[in-house]
Amino acid sequence: MKPQNNLIKVLLLGLLIIISSCSKDEVPTVISANDLNKTMDENPETGASIGTISTNISGTFSIISQNPNGAFAINPQTGEVTVADASLFDFEINTTLQAVVVASEAGAESIALVNVTLNNIDDIYFLLSDSKPAYETASNGDWIAITETEYNILADNLNEVHKVGTTDAEYNSSPGLFSGSSGWIRANTTQPSMPSNSLLFAFKFKPNSGTGTGAKVKVSTTSATKGYMDFGSNLPTNNQESGGSLHYLFKGNNTPTEAPGFICFYTAPGGINGANSVSSTSAVDKVTANIQGDHSDLSSAVFRDNWVFFYQGLSTTQKQWD
Structure with missing residues (x-):
């Protein structure tokens, strides 16, 4: 009976692998990353928080482009966006600033935009x-x-x-x-x-x-x-x-x-x-x-x-x- 039991186990394991594989193919990982829009006063401090990219994952985050260059930084684990160069957050130089963020997990990715509009102050x-x-x-x-x-x-x-x-x-x-x-x-x-x-x-x-x-x-x-x-x-x-x-x-x-x-x-x-x-x-x-x-x-x-x-x-x- 032992050889027969072993055969059944092998067949069941193969079936589970097939079912699992089909399940992943039918329901792939979908990442949803939301844009971050912020209106704020000019002249913030370096390191000031702008906001956090909202997603349905616990993956990683990175900035792939920004305008002007060097304005933003991002926490790769939490998705929090901060001021990297406060001198660029000057209404007389840049009334708006933008960045493109990619959120990724298990090979899947989603893009979110960061849009900052500055208020002019004295x-x-x-x-x-x-x-x-x-x-x-x-x-x-x-x-x-x-x-x-x-x-x-x-x-x-x-x-x-x-x-x-x-x-x-x-x-x-x-x-x-x-x-x-x-x-x-x-x-x-x-x-x-x-x-x-x-x-x-x-x-x-x-x-x-x-x-x-x-x-x-x-x-x-x-x-x-x-x-x-x-x-x-x-x-x-x-x-x-x-x-x-x-x-x-x-x-x-x-x-x-x-x-x-x-x-x-x-x-x-x-x-x-x-x-x-x-x-x-x-x-x-x-x-x-x-x-x-x-x-x-x-x-x-x-x-x-x-x-x-x-x-x-x-x-x-x-x-x-x-």
Whole structure:
């Protein structure tokens, strides 16, 4: 009987294999991976979660293409999509971002799309720290006092920033012996200028003393010595920080220059004692103009060769605020 039992077992095993094989052929593995659509604010942190690819499997996940390249990362086990390069989630650069994800298990695959739409936010407000409340309450056209750290963060993190008035090297030169009185217009007539279609949004200078009360920023699109007009409100009171600089932010500039622009500044009587300058080899080929009173034309000013007044503005050709 034993040989007969063995034969039956062999036949039953063969039948199970056939049934199992037919069953797999009739009901193949089907993967369902759903698209991930997300609307979010620009400027997220690197590593921030965007969402998870929803599927009916516990397989693996990978990104096979993305636009822009390097924007997204994915957890290969869970399918969670995260921010890989936060700098690409910038509304002024990319209003939308996409990726193609493949979910796979046991040789079967399914494709899911990741679609991210960015909300435009005020990048200046986002980058501020100590001065957020003052910026919130200010009206368009107002200057507010900010810190040196905030000024530098704005210069380094906003797009298409240009420095006008002086270069960093000129501004950071050691001050000379100049000590002018208040109530004067001062301009570097050979200065880095704003390109056409620029928006001025920040300013700094080194006073000899005082808090800057009543000082004005003036802008010209005519030349470095003519056509100057007041730009916004007077500069507010601001306490000097280490290094002696005063830093300011302009709110709501919505009118770009139609031509290359130049800046100068006026120090009001009683609010400030002059403005630092340098007269040295670092100022070779530089020319300054200064004239008493609040003027738009500096062509009759006193001109000094190889001098630099310490002031600088920040402008951009790309509006990044409300």
